[in-house]
Amino acid sequence: MDLFAEQAAAHIPLAEGAVWLPGFALPYMPALWPCLQQHLSAHPAQQMMTPMGHPMSVKTSSMGHWGWVSSPQGYGYSAHDPVRQQPWPAIPAVIMALAAAAAEKAGYPTFTPDSCLINLYAPGSKMGLHQDKDETDFSQPIVSVSIGLPATFLFGGAQRSDKAVRIPLQHGDVVVWGGESRRYYHGVAAIKPNQHPLVGNRRINLTLRKAK
Template identity: 75%
Template sequence: MDLFAQDTPTKVMLAPGAYWLSGFALPCMPVLWPCLADHLSGHPARQMMTPMGYPMSVRTSSMGSWGWVGCAAGYGYHAFDPANQQPWPAIPTVILQLANTAAREAGHPDFVPNSCLINVYAPGSKMGLHQDKDELDFTQPIVSVSLGLPATFLFGGPRRTDKPVKIPLVHGDVVVWGGASRRFYHGVAPVKPRQHPLTGPQRINLTLRKAR
C-alpha cells in the first residue's frame, strides 16, 4: 500500500522554496509512530548542552548516519551517540519515504536525508531563532515533521532581525524549506501545556537533513 496515496494536502508557500504542508504526515502516522516510539524507548531523548554550558530547552535524540550533538565544544554532527559510543540507529523506511515525498511536493526532488534529529518539547520548551548551518551541502532542503501538541513555528528571513511569520503547526504537519530559503532563520515559540492522545503532554519534531 502506498502510504502517501492521497489528495494533495493544503500547501502554503512561506518563501521561495519553503512550504507548509498541512496534515501531510497523517496518512503514514500509524506506521511512523510505532517506529518512533520504539526508537525513543531504546534511545531516550536527553538535554544537550549549548556551547555556553547551559542545557537546551528541548530534549533530543537522533537517527541516521549522522546525529546532531550539542556540547561545550559546539554544535555539529557525530556518527556515534556520545552516550554510548554506538552508531545511531538507521532512519526507518517510512520516515525516509515521508521526507522524500514531502521534499518533492515542495519542489525539491531526490532528497535522501542521512540525519534525523528528534526534538522533544515539554510544555514551556522553545527553540530560539537560528539558522541550520552545520551541514556541508546547502543545496539539500530541510524537512520538519510535527507530532503531538500544537506549536507556533516562527519562520523568518536571511537576517536574524527579519520579522518571522507565525505558523500554527499541529500534529501531522510538515514544513519544507530549501533553495533560496535554505538558511532562513526559524524557531518555535514556547509550547503551551496540553495533552495529545498520541504523545501525551509533549510535542515531538523530526528534522531531516543531508548532513554530509
Template identity: 75%
Template sequence: MDLFSEQRPEFVPLATGACWLPGFALPVMDALWPAVQQHLCQHPAQQMMTPMGLMSVRTSSMGDWGWVGNSQGYAYSAHQPGTHLPWPPIPPVIAQLAAAAANRAGYPDFVPDSCLINVYAPGSKMGLHQDKDEMDFSQPIVSLSLGIAATFLFGGGKRSDKPVRIPLQHGDIVVWGGASRRFYHGVAQVKAATHPLLGAQRINLTLRKAR
C-alpha cells in the first residue's frame, strides 16, 4: 500500500500488533481539542532535559503518572516538576478515545494511566527510541496526532531496522503492542506549516498503561 496516497483508508496494518487509524479522532475533535487546550493553559508544556541534552519538543502530562526527564535520566512520576503537585486526570474524552482506538487495533479493555503530551514547533523532531519504562508490556501504546502534519517513523526491534515513514495528519492515531510493543519509533523533523485549528504546531498525545 502507498502510505502517501491521497486516498486515506480507515485501517492500515503496519506490523504484527501495530496499525495506523487515519482520522480516527476527528469525530470527537470538538470536545477533544478544548480539553487539550485547557490542560496546556493550566499545565504549560516545558522542555525537558535528558542525558542526551535538551529535548527539541516541549512536554506536559495527564493521568496518574507523568513522564519527566533530567540530566540523570527519565522516568514516570506522580508529581509535576517544579510544583510537585499531582498531574491532573486524563479527561474522559481522551481516555475513551484511546480505549476505542486500542480496541479497534485488537487490544480490548485498555485503560491508560499516563498521557504524555509532546508539543512540536516546526524544526522539532524525536529520535528513534523504545517505550520500555512501563511495567506491563501486554498493554499497547496509543499515539494521537493533532495539528500540522508530521512523518512518523516506525521501525523494528533493533535500532538499525529501517523505519516505515507514515504521513500523519490531524486526528490520526497509531496503535502498537504485542509483537511490536517495543519497536523503535520517532518523528522526523517537522516542516513549517500552519494548521487552521492549532496554528504552527503539532501536538502528540501518547497514552500508556505505565503502572
C-alpha cells in the first residue's frame, strides 16, 4: 500500500489502531492558534534535561491536569509547572474538541485527554525513537497535532528494531494511535530549516494523552 499516493485522503491507516489524518486540524486553527500563543506567553517552553543530565533537543510546555516533565528520577507527569510551581492551565475547549473529533475519526469515540504536551522544534531539533509509556491508562489513544514547519514522523513497531515508516507531516496533520499500536516506537527526524507563514521557523507539536 502506498501511504503517500493520496495526500488529500481523510483517513490513512498506518498500523493496527493507528491512522494519519492529513489536514484534519486546519478548520480548528483560527481558534487554536491564539490559545496556543497565549499559553506559550504565560508558560514559555523550557529545555528540560534527560534523567542522564543531557539537554533535550526540543523545548516543552504543557496544558491540562497533568503536565509531562523530566527529572533526575525519570520521566513522568506533574500537576504543577516545575518552573513556576503553579498548576498547569486547563486544555482550551478548541483543543479538547479537536482531540475528541480526531480520536473518534480514528475509531476511539470516548477519548477525554487530561494532558497536552507541547513540543517546540527549532530547525535541527529531533526526537529519537521512543515509546509513550509513562501513563497509567493505556486503553486510551494518543492524538498528535502538527503545527508549523513540515516534519518526518517515524512510526515503528513494538520493538525498537522494527523498521519505521516515514510519514511527511504538514501543518494541520493529525496522527492517532492506540489499541495494538498504543506503545509502538515513534520519533521525529531532524526538522529542516524553513519558514511557515503562521508559526515562523519552528514546528509545534501537541500530544494529547489520558495520563491518569
